[in-house]
Amino acid sequence: MYENPVKVEELAAQLVSFPTEMPPGNEEECAAYLRDYFNDLHIEGSVVEMHRFADKRANLVVRIGPSGKAGLLLSGHLDVVPAGDPTLWDTPAFEPKIREGRLYGRGAADMKGGVAAMVKAIETFKNKELERGIIFVATAGEEMGFDGLKALIRDGKLKDNDALYGVIGEPTELRPVRAHKGGTIFKITFHGRSAHSSRPDLGINAIENAAHFIVELINMRKRLGEIQDPDLGASVLSTTIIEGGIKENVIPESCQVVVDCRRIPSHSREYIYSKLEELASSLRERLPTLQLTIAEILSYDPLNTPIDHPLVKLCEEITGQASETAPYGTEGSLYQKLNIPTIILGPGSVKQAHIPNEYVEIKQLHQAQSLYEELIRRICL
């Protein structure tokens, strides 16, 4: 690999070579590589801190420049989604290849390319006196519930109002993304009673009750669709997993249904939860055997940095692109909760994320580095 990565694509390739598939994550080695990279830069007064929160799991936080509230927080995640079937890849997922102006490998676009561009941008200013500080955050576990960033905040490594602005380098093809929906995943367990399938009247069929409920969920999606957020459209929900039954000839006593809800800012997780409960109690009027419990297995808030926010304006100016909204969720909502207004801006396309032969255009890596440098120049110098 690249012992001394000089160019941004070489650093990105180096990061791709760490197999940080989530699950299980194993981000520690990759975080340690970046820790050593920053230590080798010998930036005066910088504080480089690894934050281990589980076995082989670690985040990295680097603070550069004057203490107190930083100007800019630059953030990216180190974990990647699983490479999947290796036969679908032209070259192995964790053996990065640079060819024809692209860097190939799992995480090239989502989002080790963005992380590399941020690191290289910071490196450019290593001998410059900063007016306001920079915080660089590399997180673990973004692809599954943001567990790394949540641990960082829980352990007080990042605090309320830590920075004036935040930028996350997720792949946006270098367009500023100011808003996205929140998301909540519910697991609904339907409780029935088993019986021989020749006597369904003696049991309570959990799968059939779940089926009634799922039809009502489709109606609920239609009702949610009538409420439009001007920026983000409507909340949507979908049944995405169903599991139940143990044998061909047994009335199933249990059935689990997973419901994925993408929420607009006016729909809190509590609101959706209460709508599900309401739905259950109204359905119970004609289906008295319906019994269920609703558990939340994951939730994140929307990101809604206002369209006229100075950070949005600045990013629009330096990219020459109007800001947009995104259909996917990011760690931005957690930074927003820390009162750090955040936008998403990074190299690569989300279309390239999570698929075999993932790549990022090297030209975009260089452009991203320049954009981050410009942001540092405008905000921190």
Ligand SMILES: [Zn+2]
């Ligand atoms: Zn990502």
